[in-house]
Amino acid sequence: MELPIVTVDAFTDEPFGGNPAGICLLPGELSDEGMQLIAAELNLSETSFLEKIADQEYSLRWFTPEREVDLCGHATLASAFLLYTEELADTEKDLIFHTRSGKLIGSLEGEEVKLDFPLIPTESGTHPYFSNDFFGQKVISGARLARNWILELEHHRAVEYVQPDYNILSLHSEEGIIITSEGDGEYDFWSRYFAPNLGIREDPVTGFAHCALVDFWHKKTDRHSFNAYQASKRGGNMRLQKMGDRVFIFGKAVKMFEGMLNINI
Incomplete structure (x- = not known):
């Protein structure tokens, strides 16, 4: 074939x-x-x-x-x-x-x-292992979604610079962990997504994760539209609109x- x-x-x-x-x-x-x-x-x-x-x-x-x-x-x-x-x-x-x-x-x-x-709903919560620190970077808030977590870090440079230990990460996650922070002026928020238990150490740009990040940042800011940047080595960006229980990407x-x-x- x-x-x-x-x-x-x-x-x-x-x-x-x-x-x-x-x-x-x-x-x-x-x-x-x-x-x-x-x-x-x-x-x-x-x-x-x-x-x-x-x-x-x-x-x-x-x-x-x-x-x-x-x-x-x-x-x-x-x-x-x-x-x-x-x-x-x-x-x-x-x-x-x-x-x-x-x-x-x-x-x-x-x-x-x-x-x-x-839209992927998120629920505020504290990660059982990464409650205050994510590999040297301070965690200031967290949220749970199906088989994944969102961890908010202090600054977009913290999102950019963090270097996870993937063995530890795989032991303390189901599918994966999304890290995020407020943006740099050009973008409203930054993020990265790590999913070693799916065979993906770091996903370069993740539409799925942004369906949850829209909910997370809407709850924090009451905004419905965002410009988002995913700060992997390859990098990528998207525009997002929350429309009820849907997300336009x-x-x-x-x-x-x-x-x-x-x-x-």
């Missing part, structure tokens, strides 16, 4: 920035084991598997190198970008993705892809690579 494989850098307008996602356009059904093997081979934070089910509608699943996940923003944005720019979808119409997190909608607005994602992307994968699985 030959499968087309594409990689796209999401949440950036420059090559080698943002978060790279693998995209596999399926001509038909592929086993879960086959998808997991491909994701492990590509070894990107997430690989999307797309299967067309109707005009402008696709089944969409996401796999890390180690497991399937329920929600992924950057690989969804990359998928929508690819479908629109390769003229596989009508740019004047919405794309509908059927996923484990329900129906997600993508659209093209100028040079940006807009995603309609679910706006971002750009760059196509990097395409080829064919020859497999017998």
